[in-house]
Amino acid sequence: MSFNHGMITLFLLTGGLLRAAPQTQTNPRISNILRTHVLEYRTQGLDFVQTLARVSGDFRIPMGIEWIEAPSAQSPLTLSWRDTTVENVLETIVKTQPGYVMRLAPGAVLVSCPGLVDERENPLMVRIADFRLRRVPEGLAYRKLHEVTVQTISPPKPTHGAPGGVIGSYLGGTDEAEVSLELKDVTVQDILDAIAGVSTGYKLWVVTFALSGNQTHAGYRRTLGLGIVNPVPDDEQPVWDIFHWDDAIPSPQPARP
Numbered sequence: 001m002s003f004n005h006g007m008i009t010l011f012l013l014t015g016g017l018l019r020a021a022p023q024t025q026t027n028p029r030i031s032n033i034l035r036t037h038v039l040e041y042r043t044q045g046l047d048f049v050q051t052l053a054r055v056s057g058d059f060r061i062p063m064g065i066e067w068i069e070a071p072s073a074q075s076p077l078t079l080s081w082r083d084t085t086v087e088n089v090l091e092t093i094v095k096t097q098p099g100y101v102m103r104l105a106p107g108a109v110l111v112s113c114p115g116l117v118d119e120r121e122n123p124l125m126v127r128i129a130d131f132r133l134r135r136v137p138e139g140l141a142y143r144k145l146h147e148v149t150v151q152t153i154s155p156p157k158p159t160h161g162a163p164g165g166v167i168g169s170y171l172g173g174t175d176e177a178e179v180s181l182e183l184k185d186v187t188v189q190d191i192l193d194a195i196a197g198v199s200t201g202y203k204l205w206v207v208t209f210a211l212s213g214n215q216t217h218a219g220y221r222r223t224l225g226l227g228i229v230n231p232v233p234d235d236e237q238p239v240w241d242i243f244h245w246d247d248a249i250p251s252p253q254p255a256r257p
Contacts, residue, residue: 026104027197033061034087034104041089042080048073049226050249051093052111053204057245059086062108062196062203064189066124068116069211069224069252073097107197110189117209123220123238124189124207126152131183131191141181142195142242149188153218154235192240204243208252226250 036059043051049065056063067073077096081089090109094102099115119125131148133141183191192205210222216234223238224231227250232239243249 027062027106027108030061030104030109033059034085034090034109036086038081038084038086038089040080040082041084042078043093044078045076047076047251048093048097049206049208050251051077051079052090053206053243053249055086055089055093056109056204060203060245061086062199064105064108064110064112064192064196064205064207066110066112066117066122066189066207066209067097067100068113068209070097074252105190105193107193107195108203110193113209117221121215121219121221123149123153123223124187124192126188126220128152128186128188128191129184131186132181134180136180145188145191145195146239149238150236153220153237154216188238195242201244202242203245204247205240206243206249207238207240224252226252 041058043054046054049067052063052065055061077093079092079096081092090102090111094100094111097113100111100113101115102109102111104110126149128148131145133144136144181194183194192207196203196205206226208224208226210224212222214222216222216237218234218237220237222232223240225239226241
């Protein structure tokens with residue numbers, strides 16, 4: 001599991017529980033940012049994901065990115081704009097890659113490739129019936145999300161009649177904020193969107209799909225960790241990277257499945 005490059009997410013709440021927002025709801029603050037007038041803007045020498053991340057950080061837009069590790073998406077982009085809007089900046093970047101779309105989700109701007117990854121093979125479309133946390137450290141909240149996703153996709157087999165489960169430990173900072181939330185009948189993507197929307201630090205998540213199209217034993221498109229050479233085993237799939245706005249986004253490593 002990829003814990004590098006700011007792989008801690010947080011749900012920060014001031015009393016009560018975070019609950020799933022209606023799918024039609026949008027974020028007025030993000031809508032206002034997207035309408036912001038841009039006199040002049042330029043990006044240079046960054047790949048597709050890095051360019052999107054730069055705009056996310058420069059304009060403080062929570063963002064989720066689902067992409068395929070194709071050569072075209074790893075080529076450096078040089079783009080410039082005059083007298084435009086933030087939304088047009090993002091749309092121009094998204095249109096550099098065929099099959100990608102951008103939409104405003106309740107918590108963040110989502111860039112994805114539905115025409116390239118079938119929804120039935122996308123592990124982020126897996127539905128989670130009930131996801132609850134109460135007063136747990138923010139880093140542990142991210143780990144719990146991963147554990148619940150893995151167990152939903154590939155439930156562990158019971159041993160000698162005992163129920164299956166995940167055993168592990170978590171060492172977080174003593175000053176980590178505590179987290180409580182309650183989400184029902186939502187997708188993994190919905191939960192990641194909520195993370196980006198309410199986090200005060202980790203506002204960007206990235207899911208990297210393997211170019212090969214190889215599937216895990218559960219029948220889902222294989223995912224990769226940015227900056228990690230070794231393939232992620234099936235029992236840790238799917239994985240995602242989460243970053244601060246100002247974090248450097250690593251380039252994919254060459255040795256991939």
